[in-house]
Amino acid sequence: MKTTEKINIRFPQTLAEALRLQARKNTRGTLLAGGTDLMVQWASGTPPPARATSLWNLPELCEIEVRDDDILIGAGVTHAFLGEAKPIHRHLPALIAAAATVGAIQIQARGTLGGNAANASPAGDTAPALLITGGDVLLASLDGTREVPLDEFWTGYRQIAARPDEIILAFRLPKKGSAKERFRKIGARKAQAISKIMAASRIRVRSGRILSAAIALGSVAPTPIRLTQVEALLTGQALTPSLVAQAEKLAQTSVKPIADIRSSAEYRRWVAGRLVRDALENL
Amino acid sequence: MSTITRTWKVNGKPIKVRAPAGRRLLDYLRDDLGLIGAKEGCGEGECGACTVLIDNEPMVSCIVPVGQLADGTEILTIEGVEKKRAGRLLQQAYLECGAVQCGFCIPGMIISSYALLPKNPKPPTQAIRPPLSGNLCRCTG
């Protein structure tokens, strides 16, 4: 018998039912969405839990709502579904590009946005694209729903701000408006590769001056991060080659990546700067 | 352990499923239904050898727990695809192009190719690459 067969998996039909299960310690289970992280972890040696609560196809988690200034995307929305949700593409192009680089189509058909965020890997591809929107995560529990700014959501290596009784309900993501977005992933090959490093940016320029800049990187720190020092340097300045060079340098000196099986610290530091340059040269 | 009962259609035939909720779809297909066309390469979602169509979408069956597939789910494996005209044509094309070496990856490759055709009936080479990028071939590299 395979290890996952021992798990007692519950299949709530509504969010309310799932929240009730998660509220009590003796019915709470590991939240299981598309399983593309969890099933792999359980197959490769992580002991499976006694209980799991399946969120797959839970209707309340699968909705996308376009509003005047922002878009609500349910945590259960898959990467494939984001690709098909054409009306939101022009408002959140970096996120759409990021979702399209997750694994390959078989993985995109099952992997969810909520799972990618909650898995909290520094190499999670959608995280930088979420961060640059300046939006929030909606966390649901029996006590109600609360909003946590994405900036405060990833609290440490593989740690998130959700309590054990909470379920990520959705992401509230401000539209980009007149800003320009970009997403670049650097991996060993185009498909089925975990990022060595990736960057997302949302930058607004008017008459050659940078009005606002949000730049986020993944795989250079224990959590996905915003490059706040680089953003501060850029904001309000005229977009000149010397500013671009300064921003590239500052990005390289302000990140503290580690070396691992995918890449070296030096490579990541160097590429962090090049990715900032790439964002600024493509405005 | 929790046991689920479901009714699915597998290769067009209604099937009554009774299995541990966490059983991998791949194991259910191969061991319980005897459909051994889907292969286990990595068991970790990477290689695509276990790809099947779930409600027309290619997914890797080695990381899908059967409990997550609701009543009415339609599953198509290579045994079902090879009975369809497009499936037979694809098999023939793979043969004629010398695409098959050991053959282990081929059921998954054909399923992913088959899934692409309704979306893009005459795909140029560039449009074939992304949808097949989740299928690895050890022989060709």
Ligand SMILES: Cc1cc2nc3c(=O)[nH]c(=O)nc-3n(C[C@H](O)[C@H](O)[C@H](O)COP(=O)(O)OP(=O)(O)OC[C@H]3O[C@@H](n4cnc5c(N)ncnc54)[C@H](O)[C@@H]3O)c2cc1C
């Ligand atoms: C072959 C392969 C390639 C991959 N390639 C990439 C890649 O290129 N880039 C990348 O970023 N990822 C990649 N992944 C990882 C994975 O596919 C993504 O992280 C995916 O988005 C996870 O979503 P899921 O629904 O499958 O999560 P699950 O595995 O179901 O869950 C992951 C984590 O999230 C928690 N969780 C899920 N939903 C919720 C919720 N609503 N509220 C609170 N917690 C929740 C779970 O408890 C678990 O801790 C790959 C995986 C595989 C198998």
Ligand code: FES
């Ligand atoms: S065996 Fe399922 S992807 Fe390799």
Ligand code: FES
């Ligand atoms: S033909 Fe041998 S793995 Fe592809």
